[in-house]
Amino acid sequence: MGVLNMTPDSFSDGGSYFVNGKPDCATALKHAELMQSEGAAWIDVGGESTRPGSEPISVQQELDRVIPVVEQLVQNVNCKVSIDTSSPEVMLEAANVGAALVNDVRALKRSGALQAVAKTGLKVCLMHMRGEPKTMQHKPQYGSVVDEVKTFFEQRLLACEKAGIGQEKIILDPGFGFGKTLQHNLQLLNQLGGLAVRNCPLLIGVSRKSMIGQLLNKPVDQRVYGGVALAAIAVMKGIAFVRTHDVAATVDAIKIAAALRDIEQA
Numbered sequence: 001m002g003v004l005n006m007t008p009d010s011f012s013d014g015g016s017y018f019v020n021g022k023p024d025c026a027t028a029l030k031h032a033e034l035m036q037s038e039g040a041a042w043i044d045v046g047g048e049s050t051r052p053g054s055e056p057i058s059v060q061q062e063l064d065r066v067i068p069v070v071e072q073l074v075q076n077v078n079c080k081v082s083i084d085t086s087s088p089e090v091m092l093e094a095a096n097v098g099a100a101l102v103n104d105v106r107a108l109k110r111s112g113a114l115q116a117v118a119k120t121g122l123k124v125c126l127m128h129m130r131g132e133p134k135t136m137q138h139k140p141q142y143g144s145v146v147d148e149v150k151t152f153f154e155q156r157l158l159a160c161e162k163a164g165i166g167q168e169k170i171i172l173d174p175g176f177g178f179g180k181t182l183q184h185n186l187q188l189l190n191q192l193g194g195l196a197v198r199n200c201p202l203l204i205g206v207s208r209k210s211m212i213g214q215l216l217n218k219p220v221d222q223r224v225y226g227g228v229a230l231a232a233i234a235v236m237k238g239i240a241f242v243r244t245h246d247v248a249a250t251v252d253a254i255k256i257a258a259a260l261r262d263i264e265q266a
């Protein structure tokens with residue numbers, strides 16, 4: 001899953017698809033076509049930054065940033081389109097113009113979000129986040145991060161079931177870097193195989209994140225190899241989807257990891 005952030009302030013690609021301070025569909029489309037040619041099966045379009053410390057934006061701002069782009073991608077790119085949002089209004093509009101998945105870092109906890117996904121029948125990725133982006137990295141604490149994420153998944157699956165969202169529609173994501181220290185992220189990575197709940201596939205997003213910076217002491221623009229290594233390890237541990245800014249390198253690595261994972265034992 002390739003990342004396309006229609007934001008001026010995301011930590012890695014913020015402002016990349018803005019021209020004269022405005023979101024630009026043509027630049028976004030070009031980058032999506034590149035990611036498709038590099039092997040992306042999905043493009044994840046987001047309009048609100050969720051980096052630590054980021055400020056929320058209005059629903060109208062979010063709609064203006066993402067809906068024209070989702071529409072263009074659905075019509076012109078041979079990838080499925082995912083909408084990265086927590087706002088029910090954006091979910092409904094994105095579904096209207098052809099999005100196939102809702103990627104929600106708040107796991108459909110915002111008022112009306114469960115109902116919006118149930119109404120559209122879209123697939124959904126439910127991500128674990130402790131707190132909100134503005135404050136989530138202020139000393140996050142857990143008894144056992146693995147147990148707490150798993151319990152969270154079970155609770156959100158129950159909420160989805162009650163809202164009429166079928167289990168076959170659901171992907172789960174432990175939310176690397178969302179209210180977690182480096183130790184928490186490493187514990188989750190180590191125990192990825194044990195996080196699966198009710199056979200739902202797992203997705204991870206690690207590319208260019210601060211855990212790579214902390215481990216390698218490298219700035220955002222030098223974290224590709226670290227992200228590729230994490231993606232390969234995650235695939236070896238059974239992950240089904242990888243969300244990444246670095247599609248070409250990640251696709252190569254995960255093909256090799258998947259071949260090794262799936263080899264029949266003699």
Ligand code: 9MG
Pocket residue numbers: 046050084103104105125127173175176203204205206243
């Ligand atoms: C929007 N976004 C940023 N990081 C992410 C991650 O790790 N997973 C998912 N599902 N979405 C993310």
